[in-house]
Amino acid sequence: MARKMLTLGEVRDGALRNVSFEAIGAAKIASDGGEVVCVLIGNNVKEFGQELIQYGADRVVVVEDEKLEQYTPDGFSQALLAVIETEQPEGLIFGHTALGKDLSPKIAGKLGSGLISDATNLEAAGGNLVFTRPIYSGKAFEKKIITDGLVFATIRPNNIAPLQKDDSRTGEVSSVSVEIKDLRTIIQDVVRKASEGVDLSEAKVVIAGGRGVKSEEGFEPLKKLADILGGAVGASRGACDAEYCDYSLQIGQTGKVVTPDLYIACGISGAIQHLAGMSNSKVIVAINKDPEANIFKVADYGIVGDLFEVVPMLTEEFKKLKIHS
Ligand SMILES: Cc1cc2nc3c(=O)[nH]c(=O)nc-3n(C[C@H](O)[C@H](O)[C@H](O)COP(=O)(O)OP(=O)(O)OC[C@H]3O[C@@H](n4cnc5c(N)ncnc54)[C@H](O)[C@@H]3O)c2cc1C
Numbered sequence: 537m538a539r540k541m542l543t544l545g546e547v548r549d550g551a552l553r554n555v556s557f558e559a560i561g562a563a564k565i566a567s568d569g570g571e572v573v574c575v576l577i578g579n580n581v582k583e584f585g586q587e588l589i590q591y592g593a594d595r596v597v598v599v600e601d602e603k604l605e606q607y608t609p610d611g612f613s614q615a616l617l618a619v620i621e622t623e624q625p626e627g628l629i630f631g632h633t634a635l636g637k638d639l640s641p642k643i644a645g646k647l648g649s650g651l652i653s654d655a656t657n658l659e660a661a662g663g664n665l666v667f668t669r670p671i672y673s674g675k676a677f678e679k680k681i682i683t684d685g686l687v688f689a690t691i692r693p694n695n696i697a698p699l700q701k702d703d704s705r706t707g708e709v710s711s712v713s714v715e716i717k718d719l720r721t722i723i724q725d726v727v728r729k730a731s732e733g734v735d736l737s738e739a740k741v742v743i744a745g746g747r748g749v750k751s752e753e754g755f756e757p758l759k760k761l762a763d764i765l766g767g768a769v770g771a772s773r774g775a776c777d778a779e780y781c782d783y784s785l786q787i788g789q790t791g792k793v794v795t796p797d798l799y800i801a802c803g804i805s806g807a808i809q810h811l812a813g814m815s816n817s818k819v820i821v822a823i824n825k826d827p828e829a830n831i832f833k834v835a836d837y838g839i840v841g842d843l844f845e846v847v848p849m850l851t852e853e854f855k856k857l858k859i860h861s
Contacts, residue, residue: 537663538570539626539687542619545576545588545596546635552584554738555631555691557591557698562691563629564592564699565658566665573597573623577615579605585709592699596709597623603716606723607635611716613642618714620647627687633737636690649686656695656795656816673789673812693738694795734768736785741767742796744787744814747774748803748824748843755781757847758802764854770794770814772804788813800850802843806831823847 541563545556556574563572574593576584578600585596599615616639620628628643630636632654644651656677657668664681667689671678682688736742743762745755755769762769770792771785787794789812799817804810806822806829814820815834822835823843832838839846 537568539567540571540573540623541567541627541629541687542623542625543572543574543593543628544616544630544636544639545574545581545584546631546633547576547578547581547584548735552587553631553633553735554698555633555636555693556588557701558693558696559629559631559691560588560592561698562655562658562689562696563627565660565696566627566629566687568660570626571595573625575599575616575619577604577612582709582711586706589707589709590701590703590705592702592705593707595707598709598711599714600711601714601716603719606726607638608719608721608723609638609642610719610721612639613646614716615714616643617646619712622712625686628689630690632690632692640688640690644688647686647688649688650682650684652680652682652689654692654793655689656692658689658691658696670816673808674793674815692793692795694740694797734762734766736768736770736787737792737794739768739794740796741765741798741800742770742787742794742814742817743767743800743802743847744770744772744804745775745781745802745843746772746804746810747778747780749775749780750803752780754844757844757851761800761847761851761854764851764858765798767796767798772807772810774804774807801831801835802847804831805829806834 543559543563546553573595574588576598582598652667655667743758770787771781776783776786789809795816797818800821820835821837822831823839827840
């Protein structure tokens with residue numbers, strides 16, 4: 537059944553987030569041959585429209601306003617609801633990002649629709665769209681269908697592949713004017729924690745350190761390995777609690793959920809709360825000096841050894857491979 541699907545393009549630090557392209561890929565499956573329209577909300581964001589077309593959007597609708605410079609649930613929902621009103625889509629797909637997690641229940645509530653959040657897959661089967669999502673902290677998966685109203689879902693980054701970028705693809709990028717009423721909250725300033733390099737939740741490679749790194753300086757070899765592999769550094773709560781790193785790096789049940797292609801756990805015991813945030817990574821490598829550590833139960837490759845010896849060795853080997861490739 538062909539459906540008109542709406543997705544949301546997310547711009548951060550002057551670039552579109554990869555999950556915007558993944559949402560288009562998911563919407564293509566959901567649209568079943570129908571139209572995929574991507575909405576871009578912000579201030580001076582129209583320049584990103586063409587890239588969304590190159591990733592498969594049929595059309596891009598842009599809402600720009602100074603009041604939309606920063607994300608606020610109030611401002612973005614006003615803009616989005618106005619577009620939904622004119623476009624009348626049959627479904628919505630957002631990224632399961634901080635923004636998507638905040639905005640989607642508000643929109644679902646306003647529209648009186650259901651919402652499947654944090655989907656890791658979707659497929660068309662027997663006239664239905666079947667979404668897969670992890671439950672019980674990733675220990676099981678459930679399959680869900682929407683039987684009535686809008687097909688509305690958020691998708692977990694790094695799970696649904698975007699379409700191949702096609703630079704020759706063209707499409708309409710149009711601006712619509714929406715009157716953004718006075719916002720109930722105004723963001724005056726955003727104070728960012730100094731974050732280096734790749735965004736943890738979207739990274740293809742994550743090098744995570746636990747209490748085994750022993751100090752803030754102990755993270756240095758992990759950062760070097762992450763640099764060589766173009767990855768991001770993460771941490772267990774053990775490492776955060778010990779003040780070896782910032783809580784923004786915490787992965788797990790009460791931290792970030794990551795699903796990179798490669799997760800290297802260094803000096804992490806593998807507590808159930810940590811596994812909840814990383815066990816769906818595609819390939820897991822664990823480095824731990826305790827051969828009985830629980831992390832080895834979920835690891836595809838295990839290295840029993842001292843991380844301060846193993847991590848620099850890996851870095852050197854990857855460096856050589858990079859030089860020769
Ligand atoms: C409600 C609740 C929510 C929680 N949420 C989270 C969460 O979101 N994320 C999270 O991570 N935890 C969470 N926890 C904490 C969790 O239970 C564990 O305490 C925590 O994950 C342990 O961190 P760790 O593995 O770094 O430390 P430890 O358990 O102390 O493990 C350190 C590991 O390092 C190894 N090691 C030591 N030195 C070396 C070395 N030189 N080389 C190699 N290996 C070495 C040791 O063998 C050990 O296995 C939560 C707990 C609760 C109760």
